Amino acid sequence: MPKRSYRSRSIRKIYIKTPGGKTVIHYERKKPKKAHCGSCGAILKGVPRERPYKLRKLAKTQRRPERPYGGVLCSKCARLLFIREARK
Amino acid sequence: MIEIGRLCLKIAGKESGKKCVIVDVIDDSYVMVDGDVKRKRCNIKHLEPLEGTIKIEKNASHDMVVKEFKKLAIEIKESKPKEKKEKPKKIRGKKEKVEVKEEKPKRKALLTVGAKKEKKETKAKTTENKKEKPDKPKEEKKVKKKIVKENKS
Structure with missing residues (x-):
């Protein structure tokens, strides 16, 4: 029997093969849902789907697109926003 | 346009x-x-x-x-490239000489031909000195022993 706290459906099992040949179960929290655009709700590209402790290990440029509103708005919505500002 | x-x-x-x-x-x-x-x-x-x-x-x-x-009063941010700092160059194979403490001559060095002769001479000198010195106390000892024997008898 695993530890009582691991007997939860919010935790996923990962089967890992050790160098000795055994298969061991590792327990991890489930991944969050994909990042979505703030205005249209489309799935954002270039934003990794990981838990925060794994995102922290990445470089800042790998966490979101390197443009204003990157990681918040999708490219289409950001472009429309800039055009609207220019035509004011 | x-x-x-x-x-x-x-x-x-x-x-x-x-x-x-x-x-x-x-x-x-x-x-x-x-x-x-x-x-x-x-x-x-x-x-x-x-x-x-x-x-x-x-x-x-x-x-x-x-x-x-x-x-037109539009500000332009200009980024200047960083000035390169000179790093001390490392030359492979050529290490800087470190001051070494004066070591005692090793045993092997003493056993060379020249060293052997010196050793023999020094030994001979010491033995001569030793032979001269302990003469006196030996005689005294002998005398002491004789005295002890006479007393016992």
């Missing part, structure tokens, strides 16, 4: 939201752009033309564009 000197706003890429000016028209879809952005080729689809125009020549230099932008 797309002409040399036309002020534009970049819509796409990491420089989106920044102002630039068209310096050269390359073909139907591409123009050369300079200003608050890096001087480079740019697709027309990634530009939003603004109302103003600047009087500049074709392929005007970056400094000229900066001057014109200053007149």
Whole structure:
């Protein structure tokens, strides 16, 4: 029997093969849902789907697109926003 | 609308939201752009033309564009490359000499031919000295022993 706290459906099992040949179960929290655009709700590209402790290990440029509103708005919505500002 | 000197706003890429000016028209879809952005080729689809125009020549230099932008009160952030610091060069194989403490001569060095002779001479000297010195106490001992024997008898 695993530890009582691991007997939860919010935790996923990962089967890992050790160098000795055994298969061991590792327990991890489930991944969050994909990042979505703030205005249209489309799935954002270039934003990794990981838990925060794994995102922290990445470089800042790998966490979101390197443009204003990157990681918040999708490219289409950001472009429309800039055009609207220019035509004011 | 797309002409040399036309002020534009970049819509796409990491420089989106920044102002630039068209310096050269390359073909139907591409123009050369300079200003608050890096001087480079740019697709027309990634530009939003603004109302103003600047009087500049074709392929005007970056400094000229900066001057014109200053007149319009548009600030341009310029990043200067970092000055390189000189690092001490490491030469492979040539290590700096470290001061070594004076070591005692090793046993092997003493056992060489020259050293052997010296050793023998020094030994002979010491033995001669030893032979001379212990003569006196031996006699005394003998005398003492004789006294003890006489007493016992």
